[in-house]
Amino acid sequence: MTTIDELIRLVPPPTEPVDAQGDWREVEAALGLGLPTDFKTLIERYGRGQFVDLITPLTPFGAHDLLIQRAQRLLDRERSFREKHPDECPYPFHPEPGGLLEWAGTDNGDSLCWLTKGEPDGWGVVVWNPRSVAYHAYDVGAVEFLHGWLSGRITTPILPDEVEMSPWFEPFREREHVYIKLSEGESPYLDRLWILRDALAPTADRGGCRDEDGERQDHFAATDLGWSLTYETVYDHQIRVAFPPEDEERVRVTLFDAARRMGCQVLSTTTRLGEPVWT
Structure with missing residues (x-):
């Protein structure tokens, strides 16, 4: 037993x-x-x-x-x-x-x-x-x-x-959810993913997938920050992030800076319901 x-x-x-x-x-x-x-x-x-x-x-x-x-x-x-x-x-x-x-x-x-x-x-x-x-x-x-x-x-x-x-x-916490749509970068996907995870280190894998066209979706947690993220090209080239509401400004600054280092521009930021945020 x-x-x-x-x-x-x-x-x-x-x-x-x-x-x-x-x-x-x-x-x-x-x-x-x-x-x-x-x-x-x-x-x-x-x-x-x-x-x-x-x-x-x-x-x-x-x-x-x-x-x-x-x-x-x-x-x-x-x-x-x-x-x-x-x-x-x-x-x-x-x-x-x-x-x-x-x-x-x-x-x-x-x-x-x-x-x-x-x-x-x-x-x-x-x-x-x-x-x-x-x-x-x-x-x-x-x-x-x-x-x-x-x-x-x-x-x-x-x-x-x-x-x-x-x-x-993962213990329950109230979380905000934001989708950050990105332009394409010149670096390969895995290089961009490494830059993103390095900006949030330490991180832990939370699974992922790859479709028949080679598009990817990688889930991971920023363990010390308490944020959950998905980086993907399956639906859009985007970062999806869930975070405690009090971390909103830190999330925005951190992920915008990571996007710049990934060689990408932030095209839009929305809630899960498609409402604009951080504009």
């Missing part, structure tokens, strides 16, 4: 986890059932945030109260579909006895659930894709499932096959 200490060795938690502390008795009273010990420890050590920019454990603490809110909506959300397609719903839904209860979600809209049969520390995990109505059950708890998937020991058709680099956890 995988312990929280093994997960911590694989993925170091934040020194100051967000929305990690509260009264578990109140949470369990609101849900009408106890919760697994390993999940409580997971929340207390990691808090609100994401594993590998994909999996978000549902902390019940803080202003958003993710765990209880989703639990209270689950049955009502699925009732109509189940009435029309009973054969495609093999499990009951919380608060029905032994029903599925979501403990984490993914950016792809998938749900990591417990099957709440028996004692909480014996609950297994069901990975559920509501879009394709696919369910895959695993006889492990939340922490063991996370460790197994992040280390490649557990696979599921619903989640990506494997994590291609050292896994990480």
Whole structure:
């Protein structure tokens, strides 16, 4: 059985986890059932945030109260579909006895659930894709499932096959998002990427892709700054950056200077909604 200490060795938690502390008795009273010990420890050590920019454990603490809110909506959300397609719903839904209860979600809209049969520390995990109505059950708890998937020991058709680099956890922070569209530079793409990352060092890889036309997209984090970036030519030649609001001027100055050293001109700067900024 995988312990929280093994997960911590694989993925170091934040020194100051967000929305990690509260009264578990109140949470369990609101849900009408106890919760697994390993999940409580997971929340207390990691808090609100994401594993590998994909999996978000549902902390019940803080202003958003993710765990209880989703639990209270689950049955009502699925009732109509189940009435029309009973054969495609093999499990009951919380608060029905032994029903599925979501403990984490993914950016792809998938749900990591417990099957709440028996004692909480014996609950297994069901990975559920509501879009394709696919369910895959695993006889492990939340922490063991996370460790197994992040280390490649557990696979599921619903989640990506494997994590291609050292896994990480990013604690939640309020962030602004800006897209910086650039002119083409004379230097090769990889040289421009190196200049950009050097201006933000130290950085850590967060994945990427290359399409059939050779266009690239590279994700990375400026680890000391707490900024997340994408440099790409897939959609546009641009830098996408997410940063704490109080860093806005520093981000603007740093990235404009990096663009100049990359041999590029800044053509436009917009929010994710396409609204002009920094003009």
